[in-house]
Amino acid sequence: MNGAESLVHTLADSGIEVCFGNPGTSEMHFVAALDREPKMRGVLCLFEGVAAGAADGYARMTGKPAATLLHLGPGFANAISFLHNARKAAQPVVNIVGDHAISHSSYAQAPLTSDIMAITGSVSDWLHSCQSAQDAAADGARAVQAARAAPGQIATLVLPADAAWNDAMAPARPLPVTPPSPVDSAVIDRVARALQNGKRTALILRGACLQQAGVEAAGRIARHSGARLLHDYFTPRITRGEGMAEIERIPYFAEEIVECIKGLEQIVLVGAPAPVTFFAYPGKLSWVTPDGCELLTLAQPQEDATGALQALAEAIGARAPGLVVARVIPAMPIHAPLDAGSMGAIIARLIPQGAIGCDDSLTAGPGLHKFLRHGPRHDWLILTGGAIGHAPPMAVGAGLACPDRKVIAVSGDGAAMYSLQALWTMAREKLDVVTIICANRSYNILNIELGRVGARNPGPKTLAMLDLHNPTLDFVKLAQGMGVEASRAETTTEFAAQFADAMQTRGPRLIEAVLPAAPA
Numbered sequence: 001m002n003g004a005e006s007l008v009h010t011l012a013d014s015g016i017e018v019c020f021g022n023p024g025t026s027e028m029h030f031v032a033a034l035d036r037e038p039k040m041r042g043v044l045c046l047f048e049g050v051a052a053g054a055a056d057g058y059a060r061m062t063g064k065p066a067a068t069l070l071h072l073g074p075g076f077a078n079a080i081s082f083l084h085n086a087r088k089a090a091q092p093v094v095n096i097v098g099d100h101a102i103s104h105s106s107y108a109q110a111p112l113t114s115d116i117m118a119i120t121g122s123v124s125d126w127l128h129s130c131q132s133a134q135d136a137a138a139d140g141a142r143a144v145q146a147a148r149a150a151p152g153q154i155a156t157l158v159l160p161a162d163a164a165w166n167d168a169m170a171p172a173r174p175l176p177v178t179p180p181s182p183v184d185s186a187v188i189d190r191v192a193r194a195l196q197n198g199k200r201t202a203l204i205l206r207g208a209c210l211q212q213a214g215v216e217a218a219g220r221i222a223r224h225s226g227a228r229l230l231h232d233y234f235t236p237r238i239t240r241g242e243g244m245a246e247i248e249r250i251p252y253f254a255e256e257i258v259e260c261i262k263g264l265e266q267i268v269l270v271g272a273p274a275p276v277t278f279f280a281y282p283g284k285l286s287w288v289t290p291d292g293c294e295l296l297t298l299a300q301p302q303e304d305a306t307g308a309l310q311a312l313a314e315a316i317g318a319r320a321p322g323l324v325v326a327r328v329i330p331a332m333p334i335h336a337p338l339d340a341g342s343m344g345a346i347i348a349r350l351i352p353q354g355a356i357g358c359d360d361s362l363t364a365g366p367g368l369h370k371f372l373r374h375g376p377r378h379d380w381l382i383l384t385g386g387a388i389g390h391a392p393p394m395a396v397g398a399g400l401a402c403p404d405r406k407v408i409a410v411s412g413d414g415a416a417m418y419s420l421q422a423l424w425t426m427a428r429e430k431l432d433v434v435t436i437i438c439a440n441r442s443y444n445i446l447n448i449e450l451g452r453v454g455a456r457n458p459g460p461k462t463l464a465m466l467d468l469h470n471p472t473l474d475f476v477k478l479a480q481g482m483g484v485e486a487s488r489a490e491t492t493t494e495f496a497a498q499f500a501d502a503m504q505t506r507g508p509r510l511i512e513a514v515l516p517a518a519p520a
């Protein structure tokens, strides 16, 4: 057994079932080892960002890490943006990064020699460079342990080529995982008292507590205490829709956030940080918590927020079920040019219960959410770290994680061009993913932000930097070129027919939804 084989067996024994990779020469032994490990599947991604985003989507849906396989410093660098998003989502990911053989790494003139520890260190919570084939297995077990430490971390193991090809002894045993720690009862009591002091209160929820059990407990708390329930705009995952307590989404723009949380006298943070604006704007505040509003923490991100919500509900005697969303089926929009609102209405009419949404829809987002939040119960995964292009890769991971659930990736046209190679992996793996491109032919949000940041009187050069015409992107042909069936919808009628068809058939599909580049 060589080092790579001992590592692959160790990863598989530690529960890693999928490796999203883009290999090179230094990873050949790892790739060859996949054939000898039936418990791990290899999934080829044609850009490293796709591998990283897929591992993120997989983790969001399964709660456990996938591996990525990346090619030295430059290969890892291509994955950084989406690893950054995964890290902001606090998801577990195990990166295996091939490196030059230790004997070769002193040759700085070799083309792929880089400052690999600096490159990988920038987005890794745990980082180690394997020193010999004998260590590869134990290092792999530690990497999985680190990734799985609550709430989830980015763990990166650099694997020099000779540590992969030299002889090793045996796989290493899986190491124990640190589960979320329970919240101290004194904290529960303190928040319980605060919920009964008559102040205007909101809970902000983030992490696993936004799934079934946590939302259920939060619903009881809200009904009993009158507190509002909120989640941040860029939340990793929320289970919502029919039968779930409604959690309000904190808006994107600074002044809308201020309006949303105005008048609150106390905010209880449940696995969430205190809210700040996405960007700073001249003359506007970044810190949006109202003056005098007290911030209390029920659970830190690494703590068991769901258990804490259940204990809190118990402590205040909130036993009656919370109010839940009743499904609203929007009317079929009249025949007209498609816009984000009519698209959202059609999607909300047609998506099946249990669908998974992967959202990087930018300015189309508000139109979509208006209806979907009252749709059938579904999971919604949102871009967390602001590095756009995340939706198609995330959908690859979600599709692999949940083959029996329909996945819908909604992406801006600008955003989609960062990671379009994800379509090829969807085709190859026959994933049941419908990708909707919000084709407004514009970096629409940047046109909006241009005015908001105070950049005045934009001229033709400025506007050309934010425009996606000339040439117009043909997503139908792009998708077809990667083996994905595709169509274009310009009207409500066309979109409804194409989306209905996509819901009734399995397999990857793309709809280029032509939308106006109007403000959100």
Ligand SMILES: Cc1ncc(C[n+]2csc(CCOP(=O)(O)OP(=O)(O)O)c2C)c(N)n1
Residues within 6 Å of the ligand: 081, 361, 362, 363, 364, 386, 387, 388, 411, 412, 413, 414, 415, 416, 438, 440, 442, 443, 444, 445, 446
């Ligand atoms: C990796 C990365 N590069 C660049 C940006 C800056 N950026 C933010 S929004 C945006 C344009 C988004 O356009 P599109 O996806 O078409 O959505 P629209 O605004 O048109 O709805 C860009 C380039 C970013 N957020 N992340």
Ligand SMILES: [Mg+2]
Residues within 6 Å of the ligand: 412, 413, 414, 438, 439, 440, 441, 442, 443, 444
């Ligand atoms: Mg656009």
